[in-house]
Amino acid sequence: MTAMPDPKFLRAHGALLADSHRRLVGHDLGVPPDALYDAPFALVSHGTEADPVFNYANRHAQQVFGYDWATFVTLPSRLSARAPERDERARLLEQVSRDGYIPDYSGVRVRADGRLFRIRRATVWNVIDEAGVLRGQAALFSDIEELS
Numbered sequence: 001m002t003a004m005p006d007p008k009f010l011r012a013h014g015a016l017l018a019d020s021h022r023r024l025v026g027h028d029l030g031v032p033p034d035a036l037y038d039a040p041f042a043l044v045s046h047g048t049e050a051d052p053v054f055n056y057a058n059r060h061a062q063q064v065f066g067y068d069w070a071t072f073v074t075l076p077s078r079l080s081a082r083a084p085e086r087d088e089r090a091r092l093l094e095q096v097s098r099d100g101y102i103p104d105y106s107g108v109r110v111r112a113d114g115r116l117f118r119i120r121r122a123t124v125w126n127v128i129d130e131a132g133v134l135r136g137q138a139a140l141f142s143d144i145e146e147l148s
Contacts, residue, residue, distance in 0.1 A: 003070035005056075010037050013056050017045060017138050020127045024100045029140065042119075045127055045138035046077040053077065055136065064144060066112035082110050092124065096137055101125035105139070108147065116147040 014033035021029055031039045042061035046052035057065070057072040067075065081089045085108050096102055105122040122141035129135055 003068055005037070005069050005073075010034070013045070016127060016129060016135065017043065017056070019130065020135075021123075021125055021138070021140075024125045024128070025103065025123060041140055041142035042144075043138065043140050044072075044077075044080075045136050047136045048134060051076050051078065052136065054080075056138075060142075064111070064117070065109070071112075080109050081107065082116070085109075093137060096124050096126060105141075118145040118147055119143065120145065 011034050014036040017036065018029050018033040021027075029036065029039070029043075036043055037058045039058055039060060042064050043056070043058045044054055044061045045056040046054050054072050054075050054077050057067070057069065062068060062072055065072065065080065078086055078089065089107060092102065092105060092107065102122075102124045105124050106118060106120045107122075108116055108118050110116055119139075119141040120143040122139050122143075124137060124139045127135045127138050
């Protein structure tokens with residue numbers, strides 16, 4: 001994968017993801033915040049735009065989805081699902097907005113090359129900073145089933 005993210009951004013955003021996960025979900029992510037970029041699970045987040053754009057994808061997520069960093073962080077997150085699954089994905093994100101997090105999400109996603117995979121047992125949560133400001137949403141998963 002090409003185009004490395006800024007190390008200062010990785011530290012700050014990793015801390016934000018870890019802190020909001022701990023506050024909402026009630027436990028740590030399992031690795032220190034400064035090691036999330038190289039963690040053995042996929043971790044992604046998007047911002048709060050009307051059509052949210054990914055603002056973070058660790059190495060594992062980049063490999064799973066088939067995008068490098070520079071491409072991933074310009075991708076509207078809705079494009080991680082095919083059109084038929086986007087309504088279901090939108091309902092998921094509305095539920096996360098309302099409830100704070102979902103501990104056991106499953107859904108079909110699409111790679112850059114069009115191949116499909118199912119994620120299972122994903123945790124999806126609101127990314128909220130220490131001041132209580134919603135900064136976006138994040139997802140963590142490692143259980144992947146190849147579909148095509």
